[in-house]
Every structure is written in C-alpha cells, then in structure tokens.
Amino acid sequence: MFSKACQYAIRAITLLAMEGRKGRRMALVEIAERTGTPRAFTAKVLQQLVRAGLLDSVKGPGGGFDLPPQKARQVTLSMVVKAIDNDDVYRGCGMGLPQCNARKPCPLHEQFQHVRENLRIMLESTNLHDLSMDLERGVTFLK
Amino acid sequence: MFSKACQYAIRAITLLAMEGRKGRRMALVEIAERTGTPRAFTAKVLQQLVRAGLLDSVKGPGGGFDLPPQKARQVTLSMVVKAIDNDDVYRGCGMGLPQCNARKPCPLHEQFQHVRENLRIMLESTNLHDLSMDLERGVTFLK
DNA sequence: CTAATTTCGGATAAGAACATCCTATATTTG
DNA sequence: CAAATATAGGATGTTCTTATCCGAAATTAG
Numbered sequence: 001m002f003s004k005a006c007q008y009a010i011r012a013i014t015l016l017a018m019e020g021r022k023g024r025r026m027a028l029v030e031i032a033e034r035t036g037t038p039r040a041f042t043a044k045v046l047q048q049l050v051r052a053g054l055l056d057s058v059k060g061p062g063g064g065f066d067l068p069p070q071k072a073r074q075v076t077l078s079m080v081v082k083a084i085d086n087d088d089v090y091r092g093c094g095m096g097l098p099q100c101n102a103r104k105p106c107p108l109h110e111q112f113q114h115v116r117e118n119l120r121i122m123l124e125s126t127n128l129h130d131l132s133m134d135l136e137r138g139v140t141f142l143k
Numbered sequence: 144m145f146s147k148a149c150q151y152a153i154r155a156i157t158l159l160a161m162e163g164r165k166g167r168r169m170a171l172v173e174i175a176e177r178t179g180t181p182r183a184f185t186a187k188v189l190q191q192l193v194r195a196g197l198l199d200s201v202k203g204p205g206g207g208f209d210l211p212p213q214k215a216r217q218v219t220l221s222m223v224v225k226a227i228d229n230d231d232v233y234r235g236c237g238m239g240l241p242q243c244n245a246r247k248p249c250p251l252h253e254q255f256q257h258v259r260e261n262l263r264i265m266l267e268s269t270n271l272h273d274l275s276m277d278l279e280r281g282v283t284f285l286k
Numbered sequence: 287c288t289a290a291t292t293t294c295g296g297a298t299a300a301g302a303a304c305a306t307c308c309t310a311t312a313t314t315t316g
Numbered sequence: 317c318a319a320a321t322a323t324a325g326g327a328t329g330t331t332c333t334t335a336t337c338c339g340a341a342a343t344t345a346g
Contacts, residue, residue, distance in 0.1 A: 001144060004334065007239035014250050027292070036240075041335050047294065060343025061291040077251075089144075096150035097179075097286060107157050107274040107283040108220075115262050122254050131250040140250040143240060147304065170322065183306050190324065203313025204321040 006084040009045045011035040011142050013055060013080055016065055017072040017132035027064040036143030045084065052083035072132060078123035090120055149227040152188045154178040154285050156198060156223055159208055160215040160275035170207040179286030188227065195226035215275060221266035233263055 002010075012031050019026055028046065032039040046065055049055040054075050056066040067075075081089060093100035094112040102109070134140040145153075155174050162169055171189065175182040189208055192198040197218050199209040210218075224232060236243035237255040245252070277283040 001237060002239075004239060007237070010238055010251070011249075029292095038335060040337075043293075044295090044335090050293090057293060058343080059291085059293045059341075061345065063292050063343070065293090094144060094150075095153055096145075096147060097284070104284050105282075106154075106285070107277055108153070108269075109283065111265050111269060115258070115265055118261050119258050122258055126251075126254060134250055139248075140252065141240070141247050142249070172322090181305060184304065186323075187305090187325090193323090200323060201313080202311075202321085202323045204315065206313070206322050208323085 001089070002081065003085050005041070005045050005048075006081055008035070008037040008042050009049060009080055009084045010077065011037060012042060012046060012065075013049060013067060013075075013128060014131045014135060015142055016055065016067040017069075017128040018136050020067040020072055021069045021129075021132065021136075025058065025062070025064040025066045031065065034142065049080065049083055052079075054079055054083055067128065069129070072128040075128050076124055077126045077128075077131075078120070080128075081123055089123075090116065144232070145224065146228050148184070148188050148191075149224055151178070151180040151185050152192060152223055152227045153220065154180060155185060155189060155208075156192060156210060156218075156271060157274045157278060158285055159198065159210040160212075160271040161279050163210040163215055164212045164272075164275065164279075168201065168205070168207040168209045174208065177285060192223065192226055195222075197222055197226055210271065212272070215271040218271050219267055220269045220271075220274075221263070223271075224266055232266075233259065 012035050015031060015035055016026060028039060028043050031037075031046070032042045035042070046055065046057070050057045050065070054067075054071075056068070056071075058064060058066065093106050094108050094116075095106040097106045100106045100109060106112075131140075135142065155178050158174060158178055159169060171182060171186050174180075174189070175185045178185070189198065189200070193200045193208070197210075197214075199211070199214075201207060201209065236249050237251050237259075238249040240249045243249045243252060249255075274283075278285065
C-alpha cells in the first residue's frame with residue numbers, strides 16, 4: 001500500500017508531533033531509535049518532509065527535527081503520503097492500465113474507486129495531532 | 144496496491160474467462176497482445192496461476208491457456224491476488240511494524256483495518272465470470 | 287575563533303521487482 | 317515417426333526501491 005519510505009515518514013512524524021507538543025526537538029538518531037527505522041534512510045525521508053514544508057529542521061548542537069503543535073493540527077496523513085509517495089495511492093488504475101477512466105474503465109474501475117475513496121477520506125481526515133495523542137496515551141505504538 | 148505481476152494476472156485471466164465461455168483456448172502471444180502486457184513476463188505469471196490450480200494449460204499446437212466457465216464462477220479475485228502477491232494485501236501492518244495487533248497496535252491500526260476489510264470483501268465477492276461479462280458487453284476494457 | 291554537533295546532499299551499494307532470452311518438454315499434425 | 321507448435325523453467329539482465337557511507341554546510345557552546 002505505502003512504500004517503506006512512507007511508512008517510516010508516518011512513524012517519525014507521529015513521534016515528532018507528540019514530542020513537539022512538549023516543545024521538544026528531536027535529533028535523527030533518537031527518532032530512528034524510537035521508531036525502529038534505519039538511520040540514514042530515515043534521514044532522507046525526513047529531509048523530504050522538510051522540503052515539503054511539513055516539518056522544521058535546525059542544524060548544529062541541540063538541533064534536530066521539530067513539529068510545532070499548531071502545525072501538527074494542520075498536517076494530515078494525506079499530506080505526508082503525497083510528499084513521499086506522490087499521489088500514486090489516489091491516481092492510477094488498479095489493474096495498471098495506462099488509460100483508465102469512466103469512459104473507458106478497466107474491469108475493476110468501479111469497485112476500486114470505492115475502496116480508494118474510503119482510503120482517501122481516511123487519510124485526509126486524520127491529522128498528526130490526533131495520531132500523536134493516541135501515542136502519548138499509550139494506546140498505540142511505533143515499534 | 145497490487146504488484147505488476149498481479150495486475151497482469153487479473154487482466155489475463157479476465158480475458159480467459161470471457162473466451163473460455165465460448166469454449167476457446169488462448170495462446171500466450173494472443174493474451175499478451177490483447178491485454179497489452181509483456182509476453183515473457185506474462186508467461187511466468189500465467190504459470191503461477193496454473194500451478195495454483197486457477198487455470199488450465201495445454202502444450203503443443205492448438206494449445207494454450209484455458210479457463211472453463213464453471214471454474215470462472217468459482218475463482219474470485221481474491222484467489223488470483225493471493226496466488227501472485229501472497230496475502231500481503233490482507234496481512235501486514237500499514238505502517239510496517241513487525242508486530243502490530245489489537246493488543247499492541249500501530250497508530251493507524253484501527254483505521255487501516257476498515258479500509259482493508261473493505262478491500263477484502265470486494266476481492267472475495269468478485270468472481271471472474273462477473274468481470275468477464277462486463278468485458279464481453281463492451282462495458283469495460285483490458286488495455 | 288575553535289571545536290563539536292547535527293542536518294544536508296551526493297555517491298554508492300545491496301536487494302527486490304520487472305523483464306527478456308534461450309533451451310527443454312510435451313503435444314498435435316501430417 | 318518427424319516436424320512444427322506451444323508451455324515450462326532456468327539463467328540472465330535491467331530498473332526501481334531500499335539502505336549505507338562520507339564529506340559539506342550550518343549552528344551552537346566554550
């Protein structure tokens with residue numbers, strides 16, 4: 001469904017949303033440790049999120065990555081997924097036809113749209129603040 | 144969502160279901176042509192379906208691949224997907240956690256289950272006969 | 287100002303998915 | 317039986333994703 005890069009991104013940014021609420025900034029090493037993701041690769045992923053404007057970063061001692069609470073409320077899962085996986089999840093034919101639309105649909109076109117619409121709504125209506133709250137309460141886990 | 148191998152499989156076997164209703168058998172070359180998929184790779188995929196028992200094959204002149212109408216009614220999309228992609232679509236955590244279950248769920252566990260349950264029902268309730276009927280009526284297309 | 291820390295970014299490597307090629311094997315036709 | 321046809325399957329190549337490594341740039345602390 002999502003690429004590994006995208007999965008790592010969601011885990012990392014959820015953690016950052018939680019710590020961000022306490023005004024904390026996190027270094028890459030700590031993020032990778034607490035999410036159980038490979039350091040170097042996670043760095044690349046976080047850089048993409050920064051470039052996409054979903055995350056802040058600060059260099060030097062005491063630096064790291066940072067997601068202010070205000071931003072955590074605005075950023076949705078959908079934005080994170082799009083930043084990493086493009087909008088492959090939304091667009092594109094389930095059966096891989098180069099052209100597939102309502103006028104010339106693949107055999108699964110109809111059924112697929114429903115499933116994907118479901119996914120779209122889920123991703124767009126979930127923000128990082130909500131996800132991080134469950135995490136802080138100890139209801140959910142990152143590794 | 145599905146691998147290319149799986150997409151090719153669905154396209155090919157849908158076509159075979161349609162032709163099978165007319166008592167026809169199809170050679171690999173014709174299948175690849177009419178589904179717009181790479182020949183050699185499609186061959187591999189069809190072999191997997193044959194080994195999984197979802198499809199019949201006959202060697203030699205006049206041979207090819209064959210899906211009898213009776214079988215087309217019994218074979219669901221779910222079976223095809225499982226034969227090619229294993230049950231990765233059903234199992235596995237959306238965020239890639241090695242262990243993710245109701246007792247120790249990832250932040251998306253709940254939401255993800257709904258989406259995937261939706262997909263599961265869709266795949267299990269769609270059989271090849273139905274798909275091929277739409278194709279024969281010219282309502283849907285394979286390339 | 288110097289040294290230490292931390293992200294940034296390019297280069298490179300390892301692995302999986304996708305794709306092709308060629309020979310072997312089975313089957314039909316003449 | 318011989319020749320032609322078509323799938324089966326192993327070997328190989330290509331491309332994309334995943335992952336690592338290392339030096340550059342920026343920032344803080346002393």
